[in-house]
Amino acid sequence: MAEGWVYRNINIGMGAAAASLSEMLQEPVELSLPNVELMSGEKLAKAMKKLVGEDVSLVVESFSGHFDGDAMLVFSKVHSMDLVRQLLKSEDLAISDLSEVEQEALVEIGNIILNACLGTLSNIFGKNMHYNIPFFTQGHCDDLLYFNNVDRKNQAVLLLTMQFVLEKTKIDGYLTILMDVDSMEIFNQNIEQYFDADPIV
Amino acid sequence: MFKNNHEINLQSAKLSSAKEPEDFFTSISQFQLAYGVIDLCEIGLIVLNDELRVAFWNKWIEDASRIPRSSAIGRKLENIFSSLKSVRLKQAIDAAICFGTPSVLSEKFNPHTFPIYASEPDRKLKKKMHQMVMVKRHNAIDKYCLIQIVNVSSSVIRDKRLKLHASLSIEKALHTRAILSAIIDAVITIDGNGRIDYVNPEACRLIERSSEQILGRTLASVFSLVGVSSTNLQHKIKQCLDKSNLASYQKQQAQLSVSASKNIAIEYSISIINDKAFDAKGIVLVFRDITQNKALTEEISWQASHDMLTKLRNRYTFDQDLSNLVSQAKELKNEHVLLYLDLDQFKIINDVCGHLAGDELLQQVAELLSGLVRQKDILARLGGDEFGILLCDCSIKKGLKVANKIRQTIQDFRFGWKDKSFTLSASIGAVEINRTSKEARKLLAEADTACYSAKDSGRNQIHTYRPDESEAAERHGEMSWISRIQKALDEDRLVLFGQKIVPTSSNNGEEYYEVLVRLVAKNGDIVPPGAFIPAAERYGLIGAIDRWVVDEALKMAQKLNKKGMNSCYKFAINLSGASLTSSETLDFIMAAFEKYKVPYEKISFEITETAAISNLSAANRFIAKIRGLGCSFSLDDFGSGLSSFSYLKNMPVDALKIDGAFVKDIHNDPIDRAMVESINQVGHSMGLKTIAEFVENDQIIAILEEIGVDFMQGYGVSKPQPLNDIFSL
Incomplete structure (x- = not known):
């Protein structure tokens, strides 16, 4: 239920995000959302390792209110650099880490995408939701599940696989929304209510 | 949940608490405290109300914009900063107010969002501040939004430096790469884990694999030496990494096995790549194909031992062969024959028809002679028109028969040059080599004397050496004749x-x-x-x-x-x-x-x-x-x-x-x-x-x-x- 709803709505949000990225970068950027999956936090780490490897770059935007959670955009370390450097037109840089300026740029890109997704949630939950300023971090894949010493193994995760289609390459990114099980239930209930109230969607 | 470093939550200022009269003094001091802190902040803070007019403006933004709070409050941003045209900023403010979603505007994608300056000198130099702008909803007051501006000039400078260093190191790397690609030696480098992390084109060529097939693999899996086991090679590398044995791996020669059917001769050196602290960080292996060198060496040694014109052995080699036969005769008590042959009409042909004809004649005679001796016999051109022949394991009687056959063949031979035809003859001196023979040099002189005597007696003859010809030999030494x-x-x-x-x-x-x-x-x-x-x-x-x-x-x-x-x-x-x-x-x-x-x-x-x-x-x-x-x-x-x-x-x-x-x-x-x-x-x-x-x-x-x-x-x-x-x- 939630997956289908998220897929449809967030896909629309992605279109808007792609449009604002294209405008900002003044070059065509397409965002596609091939897949949405609901899974346990435990499974997420394994899935992520498989998808992006062990070294990951993250843009994290946390939210609270009606329910709490973290929305994360996950790239492999290499892909995050490819993405930023292609967007910043500095791909020949032989630095194996993102500089602060590049990290900020990645945060802005992540922010636009995450907002597109989270804005959809706001449609449902309105002013009851509070979002924090996104930030950049990188590390081992397992660390995804241990921010602020919170063990998310038992949390529920919405994993959205997305693809950046740039002029030169396609870069895979993964959008995850991590919530505790209670939050996920509330999320589901809200979606159902919203769904019932609005037959158009 | 997550608290971002850059985020200042105005909630802590409790602006609304000023309205509570029961704790006025406390409230005043808290308000002042909060206000003071806000003005001390090293970031810019702007609060916009539901009409998008400035509701608050801290000291930092006052300084950076030179617009006092009093004149900013109540005005819209686009009226305060006439040059403010950022669509992203507008979108961010809308998103914050309508959806409550926060936005980050990076300096990279939104350079100099606000026309503000970090310092007075920068203002004079018109160097606008590098800034990161964060926009979020004011949680305490609905439809208000907070704009935070952070000076990121230092990270931009760091970024520039980093890029400069990076481009310099790229240049350096390209330079090194160009050198490594251009040098004629093959180069492979191995990291501290024994994996190949660099291979130059020459190495790829010699190993006959692409760099993709080589990189990341162990050396032993792509570089196998004939007669050296892979463990042995790994051991050598380990020794190098342990610095225990370096000198012995300079300029080693070996056979590199390229495929089951192909080996190449190489010369190789192994040395350590050290870091600044002289700790081994890897190994560099340099090798080169010396097959050609070997061939060249062989070619040179062939040239040194042969006469270029006739491809026969030269005098030097012949002398050695003769010495060997003399000592062999002493040891094995066998007999050999030395023939010294001189063409009688060579000078005429050379003089009349030119050197080209002379050369051609010598080549033809060499070929003629080659066909008259056995495989094991030794034939050499001793200089000019003189040839030396060593008939191995041959009695003088038999040797003279061979000599006569040679004489006869040369006599029957016709040398054609252009429209002319020449007859030739040869004078041959023969000497027996047996266990009583003297040293090689003397034997050769005796054969020369006998040959001379044959010439002197009317050419086209064979003479064996007789001791009484020694006087003639003395006479024959042409050099001494000059002075005589x-x-x-x-x-x-x-x-x-x-x-x-x-x-x-x-x-x-x-x-x-x-x-x-x-x-x-x-x-x-x-x-x-x-x-x-x-x-x-x-x-x-x-x-x-x-x-x-x-x-x-x-x-x-x-x-x-x-x-x-x-x-x-x-x-x-x-x-x-x-x-x-x-x-x-x-x-x-x-x-x-x-x-x-x-x-x-x-x-x-x-x-x-x-x-x-x-x-x-x-x-x-x-x-x-x-x-x-x-x-x-x-x-x-x-x-x-x-x-x-x-x-x-x-x-x-x-x-x-x-x-x-x-x-x-x-x-x-x-x-x-x-x-x-x-x-x-x-x-x-x-x-x-x-x-x-x-x-x-x-x-x-x-x-x-x-x-x-x-x-x-x-x-x-x-x-x-x-x-x-x-x-x-």
């Missing part, structure tokens, strides 16, 4: 001989003498001309000898004239090829005639056919001049290897001396007789007198009479004698 001839000339130790040339009965001509020169050795021995004339010719002393002979002969003629014996003599004097082209000799001869008042018709000159032909125009000028005075000329050794009738038409001579080689066997050999007949006939038809040399017996005389040759000369007629004796002077 010079000395003999200085000390007047040359002496004139004469050999009578008599008319045959069919001819009514008068007899005369060929003037011959002999050298008197210091011990009084008479040295024949064959021993020193070649050396004199080679070393440029022949002109001097010719002049001596002319002077002496004319002096003699003067004496005879004075004695009234002018009817007793007529001399034929030999002139060398060198004299024919020498104006000095010409002048000398003319002056001598003047000096001694000798009638020109009393003197004739003999020039060899070869000397005349090889300098035809000069010879013709010379002959014309002397002949014009009244002297006559005859061509010596006519028919010796040259088809020279055609030249004869152009040669202003009076007589032909038929080469003795045709004459001495004329009574046995019908071909020789036919040759003599035809030369005689051609000579006569051209109005020339004919003279036969080497007339050794009555049989020959009878045949020559029959053929109708005009004159005869030889031991059968008269032996050479000192001129003084002949004329009793």
Whole structure:
């Protein structure tokens, strides 16, 4: 239920995000959302390792209110650099880490995408939701599940696989929304209510 | 949940708490406290109300914009900053107010969002602040939003520096890469874990794999040395990493196994890549293909040991081979034969047809000889027209048979050059090598002597060495002849001989003498001309000898004239090829005639056919001049290897001396007789007198009479004698 709803709505949000990225970068950027999956936090780490490897770059935007959670955009370390450097037109840089300026740029890109997704949630939950300023971090894949010493193994995760289609390459990114099980239930209930109230969607 | 570093939550200021009267003083102080903190903040804070007008403006933004709070509050941002045109900022504010979603505007994508300056100097320099802008909903007051501005100039500077360093290191890396790609050595580097992390194109080429097939693998899996196990190689690398053994891996040679069927010879070095603290960070392996070097070395050594022209072994190698055989003969008590071969007519062909023909002849003879010896025999060109042959495991008897076969084959051989055909002959000296043999150098000298003796005895012969020829050997050393001839000339130790040339009965001509020169050795021995004339010719002393002979002969003629014996003599004097082209000799001869008042018709000159032909125009000028005075000329050794009738038409001579080689066997050999007949006939038809040399017996005389040759000369007629004796002077 939630997956289908998220897929449809967030896909629309992605279109808007792609449009604002294209405008900002003044070059065509397409965002596609091939897949949405609901899974346990435990499974997420394994899935992520498989998808992006062990070294990951993250843009994290946390939210609270009606329910709490973290929305994360996950790239492999290499892909995050490819993405930023292609967007910043500095791909020949032989630095194996993102500089602060590049990290900020990645945060802005992540922010636009995450907002597109989270804005959809706001449609449902309105002013009851509070979002924090996104930030950049990188590390081992397992660390995804241990921010602020919170063990998310038992949390529920919405994993959205997305693809950046740039002029030169396609870069895979993964959008995850991590919530505790209670939050996920509330999320589901809200979606159902919203769904019932609005037959158009 | 997550608290971002940059986030200042105005909630803590509790603006609303000022409205609570019960705790006014506390509230005032808290408000002031909060206000003070906000103004102390090192980031810009702007609060916009639901009409998007400025509701708050902290000190930082006052300073950076030089717009006081009082004039900012209540105004819209676009009215405060006329140049503010950021669409992203507007979108971010809308998103914050409508959806509550926060936004980050990076400096990279939104350069200088607000037209503000970090400092007064920057303002003067119009260097706008690098900034990161964060927009979020004001949680406490609905529809209000908070804009935070962070000065990120320092990270932009760091970023620029980083990029500069990066581009410099890229340049450096490209530079290094270019060098590594360009050098002719193969280079592979291995990281501390033993994995290949770099391979240059030459290494890929030699290993015959692409860099993708090499990178990331262990060295042993792509670089296998024949005879060195992979563990051994890994061990070497480990030793290098442990620094325990370095020196021994410089310039090692090995066979690199490229595939199951292909190995290449390489030279390789292994060295450590150290970091600044001199800890091993990896290994660099440099290697090169030395297959070509090896081939080159072999080529050079082949060239050093062989004669380039004939591809036979050279003298140096032959000497070694001979030494080996000599010691082998001593050890194994077996016998070998050394042959020393000299081509008799080589010089003629070389002089007449040029060096190209000479070279071609040597090559053909080399090939001819190669076919006459066995695989195990050794054939070498010892220099010039001399060849050395070692007949291994061969008795002298058998060796002489082989030598004769060689002599015969060369005699039968015809050398064609352009439209001419030449016959050849070889003089061969043979020496037995057995357990009593002397050292190699002496054996070679003996063979040389025997060869010389064969030549001296009329060529086209084989002589074995006899110890009594050692004197001849001594004489034969040409180098020593230079000084000996010079000395003999200085000390007047040359002496004139004469050999009578008599008319045959069919001819009514008068007899005369060929003037011959002999050298008197210091011990009084008479040295024949064959021993020193070649050396004199080679070393440029022949002109001097010719002049001596002319002077002496004319002096003699003067004496005879004075004695009234002018009817007793007529001399034929030999002139060398060198004299024919020498104006000095010409002048000398003319002056001598003047000096001694000798009638020109009393003197004739003999020039060899070869000397005349090889300098035809000069010879013709010379002959014309002397002949014009009244002297006559005859061509010596006519028919010796040259088809020279055609030249004869152009040669202003009076007589032909038929080469003795045709004459001495004329009574046995019908071909020789036919040759003599035809030369005689051609000579006569051209109005020339004919003279036969080497007339050794009555049989020959009878045949020559029959053929109708005009004159005869030889031991059968008269032996050479000192001129003084002949004329009793």
